[in-house]
Amino acid sequence: xxxxxxxxxxxxxxxxxxxxxxxxxxxxxxxxxxxxxxxxxxxxxxxxxxxxxxxxxxxxxxxxxxxxxxxxxxxxxxxxxxxxxxxxxxxxxxxxxxxxxxxxxxxxxxxxxxxxxxxxxxxxxxxxxxxxxxxxxxxxxxxxxxxxxxxxxxxxxxxxxxxxxxxxxxxxxxxxxxxxxxxxxxxxxxxxxxxxxxxxxxxxxxxxxxxxxxxxxxxxxxxxxxxxxxxxxxxxxxxxxxxxxxxxxxxxxxxxxxxxxxxxxxxxxxxxxxxxxxxxxxxxxxxxxxxxxxxxxxxxxxxxxxxxxxxxx
Amino acid sequence: xxxxxxxxxxxxxxxxxxxxxxxxxxxxxxxxxxxxxxxxxxxxxxxxxxxxxxxxxxxxxxxxxxxxxxxxxxxxxxxxxxxxxxxxxxxxxxxxxxxxxxxxxxxxxxxxxxxxxxxxxxxxxxxxxxxxxxxxxxxxxxxxxxxxxxxxxxxxxxxxxxxxxxxxxxxxxxxxxxxxxxxxxxxxxxxxxxxxxxxxxxxxxxxxxxxxxxxxxxxxxxxxxxxxxx
Numbered sequence: 001x002x003x004x005x006x007x008x009x010x011x012x013x014x015x016x017x018x019x020x021x022x023x024x025x026x027x028x029x030x031x032x033x034x035x036x037x038x039x040x041x042x043x044x045x046x047x048x049x050x051x052x053x054x055x056x057x058x059x060x061x062x063x064x065x066x067x068x069x070x071x072x073x074x075x076x077x078x079x080x081x082x083x084x085x086x087x088x089x090x091x092x093x094x095x096x097x098x099x100x101x102x103x104x105x106x107x108x109x110x111x112x113x114x115x116x117x118x119x120x121x122x123x124x125x126x127x128x129x130x131x132x133x134x135x136x137x138x139x140x141x142x143x144x145x146x147x148x149x150x151x152x153x154x155x156x157x158x159x160x161x162x163x164x165x166x167x168x169x170x171x172x173x174x175x176x177x178x179x180x181x182x183x184x185x186x187x188x189x190x191x192x193x194x195x196x197x198x199x200x201x202x203x204x205x206x207x208x209x210x211x212x213x214x215x216x217x218x219x220x221x222x223x224x225x226x227x228x229x230x231x232x233x234x235x236x237x238x239x240x241x242x243x244x245x246x247x248x249x250x251x252x253x254x255x256x257x258x259x260x261x262x263x264x265x266x267x268x269x270x271x272x273x274x275x276x277x278x279x280x281x282x283x284x285x286x287x288x289x290x291x292x293x294x295x296x297x298x299x300x301x302x303x304x305x306x307x308x309x310x311x312x313x
Numbered sequence: 314x315x316x317x318x319x320x321x322x323x324x325x326x327x328x329x330x331x332x333x334x335x336x337x338x339x340x341x342x343x344x345x346x347x348x349x350x351x352x353x354x355x356x357x358x359x360x361x362x363x364x365x366x367x368x369x370x371x372x373x374x375x376x377x378x379x380x381x382x383x384x385x386x387x388x389x390x391x392x393x394x395x396x397x398x399x400x401x402x403x404x405x406x407x408x409x410x411x412x413x414x415x416x417x418x419x420x421x422x423x424x425x426x427x428x429x430x431x432x433x434x435x436x437x438x439x440x441x442x443x444x445x446x447x448x449x450x451x452x453x454x455x456x457x458x459x460x461x462x463x464x465x466x467x468x469x470x471x472x473x474x475x476x477x478x479x480x481x482x483x484x485x486x487x488x489x490x491x492x493x494x495x496x497x498x499x500x501x502x503x504x505x506x507x508x509x510x511x512x513x514x515x516x517x518x519x520x521x522x523x524x525x526x527x528x529x530x531x532x533x534x535x536x537x538x539x540x541x542x543x
Binding site: 077120122126160169172 | 319391395
């Protein structure tokens with residue numbers, strides 16, 4: 001018998017012996033069968049197959065190295081006497097290569113450019129589809145749905161500054177549960193206001209342009225304090241009412257609800273007012289509010305209604 | 314063919330180059346396409362903004378924040394227009410990031426303001442209940458490294474022809490020139506001018522005092538950078 005084959009048989013027997021010993025140490029095959037331990041029985045089967053297959057394959061190739069003689073046609077060129085066989089690719093492979101090359105040329109010149117997938121294209125399509133559906137679904141919203149939608153937009157876009165309770169987080173931003181604070185009114189009267197609140201640049205003059213018709217003089221410090229308190233208090237009470245009537249009513253109206261094309265409503269937060277702030281941003285006594293132009297028309301309507309409702313009592 | 318190549322080392326080398334370079338070319342050539350040129354409205358960083366960008370990198374903000382808005386509706390609804398390659402033309406290195414522990418910051422300048430950043434960086438939970446972003450209190454004390462930013466500006470101007478001191482067209486038809494000083498003193502002075510504008514909207518008295526005294530705390534530079542992300 002060939003020495004290699006003999007060695008293979010010995011190794012196989014030895015390895016199978018180890019496997020047997022390992023199984024015995026684990027309680028023997030009987031126990032495994034009795035326990036119905038399929039996982040370990042499969043493992044044993046796998047080990048046996050592995051041992052036999054490995055030795056068989058290794059033996060085959062070692063024998064081939066021992067016995068094979070070279071055959072085939074040598075290429076012409078040699079390097080320092082070392083030659084090389086001409087080894088044509090098998091016919092099946094050759095055909096496959098050819099098909100792939102032809103496909104690659106087609107894909108490069110026609111397939112990709114013509115049918116190319118575009119992520120942006122898909123995005124545009126998805127957004128257009130969504131917009132159609134969204135506008136259809138929320139064409140006629142009742143007040144409840146409108147405010148609900150506004151509320152959820154508020155949490156994402158506005159809450160980081162105005163707070164989840166819309167109270168302005170200790171002066172981080174405007175307190176939207178009230179129309180306006182005393183501090184803000186005072187700031188506007190002292191410095192004027194030019195925040196496009198009427199849709200166009202239509203500034204309100206500062207104190208040097210605010211004449212109190214009751215006294216026929218420019219508004220004084222004491223009057224500013226009084227009227228600020230009056231406006232912030234929702235135009236109620238008596239203190240400051242006369243200053244308001246004499247100085248501010250001409251533009252803002254006797255009830256403070258504003259006049260079209262003249263001055264905004266400062267008695268209540270109106271949806272239009274919120275819309276103006278969102279379109280143009282605002283910078284005032286509290287800080288800067290950025291403009292929000294990323295919302296759709298429906299969303300605008302919703303957030304305007306929601307914010308306006310927050311200070312409506 | 315192959316046997317022939319084998320016998321001609323020069324052409325063999327050329328063939329090897331072509332095969333290996335092919336994959337590279339496929340990746341590199343598109344970057345010269347129009348879509349990757351600076352987009353209309355892209356402009357280089359000013360000295361203070363670049364200083365802030367260095368602060369951003371130094372504190373590894375990009376470990377938690379991406380700067381890349383993907384073309385998904387959910388993202389464009391929240392952050393704004395999806396990112397385009399031409400917008401990053403002057404970013405070296407890119408700060409795309411790979412993980413969003415916090416939100417994307419690509420366009421944070423559109424919807425956050427100086428005073429909000431100030432409060433948030435000092436104490437994130439003060440404005441965002443339950444925020445896990447760490448507080449960056451040291452930024453209010455450390456003085457920013459304007460000199461390095463200036464060196465970087467000079468370098469990119471020289472080697473990558475970044476258009477400083479050049480009129481650039483903006484999307485709305487206006488023209489903007491980002492100035493680059495001739496000297497280090499000039500750069501420090503212009504950074505301080507920018508810092509004064511930011512500090513005017515801030516509340517922290519120590520920071521305001523530092524800027525008034527001619528220093529640029531890191532927070533001021535960082536906010537200038539964040540405001541510029543649009």
